[in-house]
Amino acid sequence: MSSNSAPTVYLQLRSRVPITQGRVVTLGHVARILSDPEWEGPLRNLELVEPQKWDGNLLLIDLMQIIPKVQELIPGVKIEPIGQNHVLVEVVQNPRKPSLVLFLLVWLLLFFGSALTIMNFHADVNMQEVQIRTVEMLTGKRDEHPYLFQAAYSFGIGFGMVVFFNHLFKKKWNEEPTPLEVEMFLYQENIDQFVVAQEYKKMKSSQNKGESH
């Protein structure tokens, strides 16, 4: 009977949500909600904040901001947060198409960069002498230009890189993520963590300012 007077709301915040500019962030955007069916609709449409220009394109919403609003909507509500206690809202403008010219420039940068790097590496470790020596060990004859060895070596480099990044054989061999995918994920994760810490700092400093005035 007491459950009628004090409904419980379970909230699970997402970690990162995109929202188009000009829209108001509602609770349904940033969290998964579990509650009495009669409250679910109003909770989902509960307005939290409207991202302003000066907020930048990343906005941190803390559980401490959400709880008062929910309590305002449902007096005497019991809130059970599950999981994270903050969510990052990413304000996206109309998604710009990445330009093809820029892509081509980066492609050429990486292409020639890689080509020169491998040549530098060869010079650095005196690769030619080692190759001549290797072929001498194998065949017993010294050949100043072991072209067969070098051609196989060159294509082997490409094959080795592809194997490492697991791109061509992904479907065939296994479905584990490639190191690059893991790296991209970790990179994003690190950025998010940094932004959260930074936003908390901002929040704290602005509170202190308010108190002193």
Next chain:
Amino acid sequence: MNTTAFGLLVQILLGIAGGIAVGGGVIALFIVLDMIPRLAQLTRSYHRVHWYEGAMVAGSLLGTVFDFWNWKMSLGAWSGLIVGLFHGIFIGLLAAALTEVLNVLPILAKRLKMIRFLFGLLMAMVTGKVAGSLFDWFVYRK
């Protein structure tokens, strides 16, 4: 016989010390770059990683011995093709692992908002390496 027993002892000591340092360094490099775990993951052979370790140790030892004592085999020209291919694949793995450690692609792709083109960028590096190597051997040092 102008080497005293003491001189011999110092030589042995220095040789072992240098060998341990270099051998440790070589293996540490490959361990840091995660090449063995990567290959084991791809071939689903985690239970055989000790064999892979053994392969690296044996390879290092054999290479050293062949080099120092000037051993020679008399295999046909095809042996260069096979060893060259393995050599290249290994260097490719090394280069890819190094690129990955340095986080070049994630940062570049994110800064320029090109996550969608990641595969293309990857192929740029791969084909760049192959082209650079071919150019080096067949044109530059002809």
